[in-house]
Amino acid sequence: MEIEVRELTKTFGPVTAVRNLSFTAPAGQVTGLIGPNGSGKTTTLRVALGLVRPSAGTVLIGGARYAELRRPRRTAGAMLEATGFHPGQRARDHLRVLAAAAGVPDRRVGEVLAEVGLADAAGRRIRGFSLGMRQRLGLAGALLGDPPVLLLDEAANGLDPAGIAWLRGLLRGLAAQGRTVVIASHVLGEVAQTAGHVVIVSGGRLRFAGPLSELAADGGSLESAFLRLTGAPA
Amino acid sequence: MVRSEFRKLTTARSPWLLLAAGPLIVVAGVTGLVQSGGNVHDPAVQRQALAHLGLAAVITLLFGIVAVAGEYRHGTITDTYLSCPDRRRMIAAKLAVYGLAGAAAGLVTAGIAVGVTAAWWAAKGGSFRLSGSDTWLTLAGGLAACFAFAVIGVGLGALIRNLAGAVAIALAWIALIEGIVGQITGSGLARWLPFYASEALDRSDIGGGPHLLPQWAGGLVLLGYAAAFAAAAVLTTLRRDVT
Numbered sequence: 001m002e003i004e005v006r007e008l009t010k011t012f013g014p015v016t017a018v019r020n021l022s023f024t025a026p027a028g029q030v031t032g033l034i035g036p037n038g039s040g041k042t043t044t045l046r047v048a049l050g051l052v053r054p055s056a057g058t059v060l061i062g063g064a065r066y067a068e069l070r071r072p073r074r075t076a077g078a079m080l081e082a083t084g085f086h087p088g089q090r091a092r093d094h095l096r097v098l099a100a101a102a103g104v105p106d107r108r109v110g111e112v113l114a115e116v117g118l119a120d121a122a123g124r125r126i127r128g129f130s131l132g133m134r135q136r137l138g139l140a141g142a143l144l145g146d147p148p149v150l151l152l153d154e155a156a157n158g159l160d161p162a163g164i165a166w167l168r169g170l171l172r173g174l175a176a177q178g179r180t181v182v183i184a185s186h187v188l189g190e191v192a193q194t195a196g197h198v199v200i201v202s203g204g205r206l207r208f209a210g211p212l213s214e215l216a217a218d219g220g221s222l223e224s225a226f227l228r229l230t231g232a233p234a
Numbered sequence: 235m236v237r238s239e240f241r242k243l244t245t246a247r248s249p250w251l252l253l254a255a256g257p258l259i260v261v262a263g264v265t266g267l268v269q270s271g272g273n274v275h276d277p278a279v280q281r282q283a284l285a286h287l288g289l290a291a292v293i294t295l296l297f298g299i300v301a302v303a304g305e306y307r308h309g310t311i312t313d314t315y316l317s318c319p320d321r322r323r324m325i326a327a328k329l330a331v332y333g334l335a336g337a338a339a340g341l342v343t344a345g346i347a348v349g350v351t352a353a354w355w356a357a358k359g360g361s362f363r364l365s366g367s368d369t370w371l372t373l374a375g376g377l378a379a380c381f382a383f384a385v386i387g388v389g390l391g392a393l394i395r396n397l398a399g400a401v402a403i404a405l406a407w408i409a410l411i412e413g414i415v416g417q418i419t420g421s422g423l424a425r426w427l428p429f430y431a432s433e434a435l436d437r438s439d440i441g442g443g444p445h446l447l448p449q450w451a452g453g454l455v456l457l458g459y460a461a462a463f464a465a466a467a468v469l470t471t472l473r474r475d476v477t
Binding site: 046052072082085086089096 | 237241309310313314315318319320476477
């Protein structure tokens with residue numbers, strides 16, 4: 001089930017966040033969506049998830065828009081930076097709320113909590129969670145529906161080195177199962193180690209889309225290619 | 235979605251703390267009425283005591299505001315939209331769950347209103363009459379007001395989205411605007427405003443002021459407001475970008 005961004009344009013008032021963007025994130029791969037601040041990565045993800053209406057164009061997940069999916073959370077799981085939590089709620093209950101809305105059995109809650117390493121903290125209220133724990137809880141929410149598609153925005157934020165390594169293994173494993181994983185990130189080093197496919201955007205426009213190997217083919221690093229393509233002063 | 239909204243309410247503490255204020259207001263109101271010389275032998279005064287149930291509707295109004303505005307405040311609105319991209323269904327679920335919860339809170343508060351009134355009446359040597367249509371109409375009116383204001387609250391929270399702002403506007407409206415409009419325009423127009431309509435519904439004379447609508451008319455007007463706010467909530471969330 002691939003993600004297709006088709007001639008996507010989005011303006012917020014006078015600001016054009018995304019400009020005629022087109023690319024495909026293939027199944028069975030981790031696709032790194034990278035670009036400078038304000039390049040339109042997050043906006044693209046938000047349009048993909050039905051949170052923002054495009055000015056033109058569309059984003060299709062397995063050929064359908066998110067709003068048309070019969071069981072959205074079981075098709076595409078997402079973790080965005082803006083995802084918040086009710087501080088007084090227990091971690092387990094936060095996920096039980098999502099499970100009820102998604103029609104997912106409650107037993108999945110225990111399963112994903114164990115998968116992200118929060119089984120011990122399940123009964124604690126979220127206000128006591130560290131940033132890393134909140135990130136893991138967000139990931140648990142994304143994985144709850146066991147979806148074939150995963151969209152993550154700055155997922156490694158706040159994770160310690162062990163956590164980052166764990167996440168990398170998790171994402172590569174999910175992709176190896178044939179799922180479609182898209183990670184939007186600033187952290188080029190991590191993207192270079194995790195993704196097989198790369199999409200570079202800058203100023204709302206596409207700068208590159210293709211296998212990572214193609215970018216770094218001439219022995220250059222992802223970073224140098226990135227800086228060159230996004231027009232950053234050397 | 236209804237199950238999900240129900241779980242949101244049952245797994246958090248703050249909504250219940252808010253709703254608990256309803257019975258407290260009623261107890262305070264009835265106590266104040268008796269202590270300031272209310273005549274416990276006068277059936278009209280018994281009705282006035284029970285009509286304090288209508289004040290609990292302000293609490294259910296705030297409770298309804300939390301439904302959507304609270305989710306914006308905590309950032310959980312993103313997850314809610316992801317769970318249910320069909321936003322009409324999502325708002326409908328909130329309207330149903332919060333409306334019913336408001337009604338349930340109203341029911342509990344009604345019970346407490348009866349209890350505390352009966353207790354004061356016994357203490358002061360009056361005879362508290364639970365039978366009689368006057369009593370039941372007053373209680374039913376108060377209960378309907380609790381339900382209607384919960385629905386209005388959900389709509390208000392969906393329109394304004396800022397929790398503090400919506401609460402401020404709601405309280406300012408009740409405390410100031412309706413009072414001022416009542417002063418300026420006299421009884422003719424003011425009695426169609428939501429809170430005046432609810433006073434007609436609860437058959438209370440608390441506001442004094444303009445001559446109120448008959449109870450059934452107050453009820454219809456208030457339910458009309460509830461329907462209007464509910465529709466507005468559904469329509470405005472439909473196309474909104476969530477950033």
